[in-house]
Amino acid sequence: MIKMKRIHHVAYRCTDAKVTVDWYKEHLNMELTVAIAENEVPSTKAPDPYMHIFLDAGMGNVLAFFEIPNSPTMGRDENxxxxxxxxxxxxxxxxxxxxxxxxxxxxxVDVLGPVHHGVFKSIYFFDPSGHRLELAANTGTVEQMKELKRVAPLMIEEWAVTKVAPKHAAWLHE
Known part of the structure; x- marks a missing residue:
């Protein structure tokens, strides 16, 4: 049976590695821990130069980015x-x-929030590459989290059939 230890890193594309490193350091106090650069992709051997940066997101969490200058301009899924x-x-x-x-x-930085989500509060803003960021502070009790875990499978089953928001956790936003 596969057992996860933790997320090793989560990677996104950025428009400029240096601008990204500097912005995350200045705005979120995240340190650059590793930079890897190659002229070909190790897994596929495709010739595609890249800079892969890793930022310390605290407690062993790593947020990573790739700058890939030979690819079309970065965009987003418009759908x-x-x-x-x-x-x-x-x-x-x-x-x-x-x-x-x-x-x-x-x-x-233009910031939206705090927005109350019942068991946490969040603020939202964008980085220089256009990625939406959320900072969240947990506010939920042990009992609330236990109840959310209990109803989660019921909600998924109902959603799969109806595609209408189940009401099991409606108390979060009431």
């Missing part, structure tokens, strides 16, 4: 709303979330 695909990072608590919002705004 997916901008709010759907995002990178969510956790902060210590709501006070840290509010402080992060103030700091980001002081650096000229």
């Amino acid at each position: 997916t709303p901008t709010w759907v695909q995002h990178i969510a990072l956790e902060v210590e608590d709501v006070d840290a979330l509010v402080a992060a919002k103030e700091e980001l705004q002081s650096k000229g």
